[in-house]
Amino acid sequence: MSAQELDLRDYFQIVRKRLWMIVSIVVVVCILAGVYSLYIKNPVYEASTKIIVNQTPTQSTVAQLDLNQINTNIQLINTYKEIIKTPAILDVVAKNYPQFNITAEDLLKKVNVSSVNNTQVMTLVVRDNSYQKAAEIVNAISLVFKQEIPSLFNVQNVSILNEAKVDPPVAPGPVEPNVVMNLAIAFIVSLMIGLGIAFLLEYLDDTLKTEEDIEKYLGLPTIAMITRLGQEETKSTELQAQKLTRKAGELEHVTAAK
Amino acid sequence: MSQQPSKQRHLITVTNPRSPVSEAFRALRTNIDFSSVDKQIQIIMVTSSGPEEGKSTVTANLAAAYAQADKKVLLIDGDLRKPTAHKTFSLSNRAGLSSLLSQQAELEDVVQDSGVTNLSIMTSGPIPPNPAEMMASNRMSAVLQELRQRYDMILFDTPPLLAVTDAQIVASKSDGVIMVVSYGKVKRDIAAKAKANLDRVGAKMLGVVLNNVKRKASEGYYYYYYGN
Numbered sequence: 001m002s003a004q005e006l007d008l009r010d011y012f013q014i015v016r017k018r019l020w021m022i023v024s025i026v027v028v029v030c031i032l033a034g035v036y037s038l039y040i041k042n043p044v045y046e047a048s049t050k051i052i053v054n055q056t057p058t059q060s061t062v063a064q065l066d067l068n069q070i071n072t073n074i075q076l077i078n079t080y081k082e083i084i085k086t087p088a089i090l091d092v093v094a095k096n097y098p099q100f101n102i103t104a105e106d107l108l109k110k111v112n113v114s115s116v117n118n119t120q121v122m123t124l125v126v127r128d129n130s131y132q133k134a135a136e137i138v139n140a141i142s143l144v145f146k147q148e149i150p151s152l153f154n155v156q157n158v159s160i161l162n163e164a165k166v167d168p169p170v171a172p173g174p175v176e177p178n179v180v181m182n183l184a185i186a187f188i189v190s191l192m193i194g195l196g197i198a199f200l201l202e203y204l205d206d207t208l209k210t211e212e213d214i215e216k217y218l219g220l221p222t223i224a225m226i227t228r229l230g231q232e233e234t235k236s237t238e239l240q241a242q243k244l245t246r247k248a249g250e251l252e253h254v255t256a257a258k
Numbered sequence: 259m260s261q262q263p264s265k266q267r268h269l270i271t272v273t274n275p276r277s278p279v280s281e282a283f284r285a286l287r288t289n290i291d292f293s294s295v296d297k298q299i300q301i302i303m304v305t306s307s308g309p310e311e312g313k314s315t316v317t318a319n320l321a322a323a324y325a326q327a328d329k330k331v332l333l334i335d336g337d338l339r340k341p342t343a344h345k346t347f348s349l350s351n352r353a354g355l356s357s358l359l360s361q362q363a364e365l366e367d368v369v370q371d372s373g374v375t376n377l378s379i380m381t382s383g384p385i386p387p388n389p390a391e392m393m394a395s396n397r398m399s400a401v402l403q404e405l406r407q408r409y410d411m412i413l414f415d416t417p418p419l420l421a422v423t424d425a426q427i428v429a430s431k432s433d434g435v436i437m438v439v440s441y442g443k444v445k446r447d448i449a450a451k452a453k454a455n456l457d458r459v460g461a462k463m464l465g466v467v468l469n470n471v472k473r474k475a476s477e478g479y480y481y482y483y484y485g486n
Contacts, residue, residue, distance in 0.1 A: 115448065206450055207442045214466045217446040220455050223285035223293070223436070223465035226316065227279055228472060 014202045015195065022194035026187060032185030034179065039171045043174030045131035048162035051144040053077050053120045054157055073120045073157065081122060081153065084145055093137075093144045100137060110134075111141060121161065131172055135164035269346065272324040272374055275443075283323040286467060293464050300406055302464070303414040303424040303432040304415065306454030311440035312430075312469040316343045317415040321451040325377035331368065334380045336416045336428050338389035341382030345367070347372045354383025358401060359392045365404060378409070389417075390397060393427040402431055419452040429461035436464050439473045 015022065053073045083089060090104035090111075115122040124142055128134035146158045196225055211222040261265045271280045290299060304317040314337070321333040334355060335343035344351035349370050355362040358380070386392055405412050414432060416425040429435050435456055439449060456463060 036344060091377055204440070206446050208439050208444050208468075209442050211468070213446070214449075214468065217450055218437075219468060220437065220453065221465040222287040222468050224282055224310070224467045225471050226282050226286075226467060226469045228441075228470045 004096055014198055016076060018201065020196040022191070022198055025194040025197070026190045029190035029193075030183055030186050033182050037179045037182045039178040041177045042129045044127050044129060044176035045172060046127050046175045047127055047131060047133050047135035047138045047172075048123055048125045049138050049164050050161040051080075051124060051142055051145070052159055052161050053122065054081065054159065070120065074118060076153075076157075077115050077120065077122050080145075081115065083149075084113050084124065084141065085111065088152065089141065089145050089148055093140050096144065097136075097140050099195070100133070100140070102137070107137070109143070110137065127175065128163075135166045137174075138164045139166070147250070203231050260338055269318055269322055270320075270428065271319045275326070280319075280323075283319045283340060284326075286320060287323045287327065290436075290464055294434065294462075296434065296468065299433040299464070300410070301402060301412045301414065301432040302434045302436060303416055303425070303428050304436045304438060304467075305416045305419050305429070305452075305456075305459075306438040306440070307418060307420050307444055307448050308440075309340075309418045309421065311418075311438045311443065313418075313438050314339075314346060314415050315453070316436070316438050318346050318427050320344065320359060321377055321411075321413045322374050324411045324413070325374050328330060328376060330376055330378075330408070331413065332378045332380060332409040333372070333413045334415070335382040336393070336414045338382050338386055338392065338424065339417050339422065343379055344381040347379050349379055351383065352383045354381035354388045356383035356389075356392060358383070359397050360386065361394060365401070380430045390423050390427060393424050399431060419455050420448065424457055426459045426461075427482055429456050430459040432467045434464040435461045436467055438469050440469050443470070475476070 035182060041069045053076055083109055087104050088109045093107060094100070094102060094104045106168075110126050112125045112127070113122060114125070124138055126134045126138035126141070128137065142160050142163065146160060150156070208217065211225075214220055214222050270277060271283050274280060290302065293299070298396045303319075304313050304320070306313050314335075317333060320347070321331050324331045333343060335356065336340045338356055341351060343349070343355075344354075347370075350440070353363045353368050355368065358365060358368045363383075368380050368383065369378045370381065392398065402412070414428050419437075437449075437453065453463070457472050
């Protein structure tokens with residue numbers, strides 16, 4: 001039966017019918033997401049340091065770049081990345097810098113270590129609600145890491161390329177919440193939910209609406225379709241009534257005449 | 259002029275005969291006229307499964323449409339429980355169908371002039387305690403027989419099918435039954451149940467009038483004040 005298959009125009013019709021519902025869902029969700037992003041969620045700032053892993057020339061027998069040596073360093077970075085995230089480093093940071101008032105577990109959540117493939121540089125990133133604190137923590141971790149590595153590996157091959165500026169000339173913006181991203185996600189998700197609800201309601205609606213419905217469920221022909229009396233009809237009715245006062249008058253004064 | 263157009267029952271076929279809605283009622287009239295080949299349809303009953311689907315409005319407008327076709331039309335308000343015809347036509351309801359059936363009035367006393375040429379109205383009369391029994395009475399059949407001689411077309415407004423049994427009784431005495439279905443308001447199984455009620459008494463179903471259809475912007479312009 002053709003009534004079962006919806007064609008594209010039917011979909012538009014369904015959407016148009018419940019357009020206000022869909023629009024209001026989208027607007028409400030986007031406003032909530034915006035308010036949450038801007039006012040409720042604490043902003044998160046990011047500070048980073050770069051650390052280079054390289055043998056110092058004093059330890060190297062030959063004072064020139066050795067490909068093997070570089071490869072070893074690159075391999076070492078993977079190990080270092082894990083070491084930074086262990087209590088061996090973070091406990092020391094927490095102990096040596098009591099002004100942060102932070103535990104090793106919390107530090108672990110804030111810190112993120114990454115390296116670009118096949119380079120000897122690794123990046124330490126710390127996120128915190130205050131940029132200054134993030135910068136201080138990331139500097140502290142880098143420093144402690146540099147100090148602790150010799151005792152773990154018995155090599156002195158870590159140096160800090162750049163420290164995070166605690167007081168940068170331009171105040172960095174928060175990396176989180178990403179208002180635009182949150183709004184975009186809220187918009188798309190709410191739009192899909194709204195459309196889903198509209199189609200669900202349409203699907204659940206088992207009232208008679210078309211001639212096909214009536215033929216299918218009642219087995220009767222539709223002998224007339226009477227449209228709702230709209231504004232125009234009422235208006236033109238009154239206009240007409242003014243013009244055709246004889247007819248309208250008869251109607252109005254039937255009781256009086258009787 | 260009425261200030262509450264939404265609530266007021268519009269006799270649009272009379273007040274605005276050129277509107278598309280009036281045209282739809284004329285189309286309904288035509289469809290009914292051609293729906294029966296062998297037997298002439300003289301008594302038409304209008305009903306619906308539930309209340310407020312537009313039975314009385316459809317009946318009144320269809321009656322007016324028939325009257326405009328120079329037929330002698332009688333509209334009977336067969337809804338003895340919640341009558342409305344006297345309001346639509348601003349008539350007195352002191353005497354009507356119930357008075358006629360309870361032998362308190364004669365036919366001549368209860369038929370009123372509607373104000374529309376060719377259209378007479380029989381209002382419901384005082385609300386009786388036993389409408390169903392009244393409808394089923396022999397007196398009712400006799401009255402209808404008498405009315406067949408006097409009018410070309412008799413239209414019956416009735417109570418909703420699923421609420422009370424009155425409509426079923428009238429259906430068995432009518433030549434044709436029109437079921438009004440309000441757009442998007444009646445569930446499939448409810449409508450099917452109402453139709454089954456009519457089938458059980460052997461009513462001749464003429465078809466369905468889909469009422470309160472939402473007008474689509476693209477539709478209706480074909481004959482919209484065509485030739486104006």
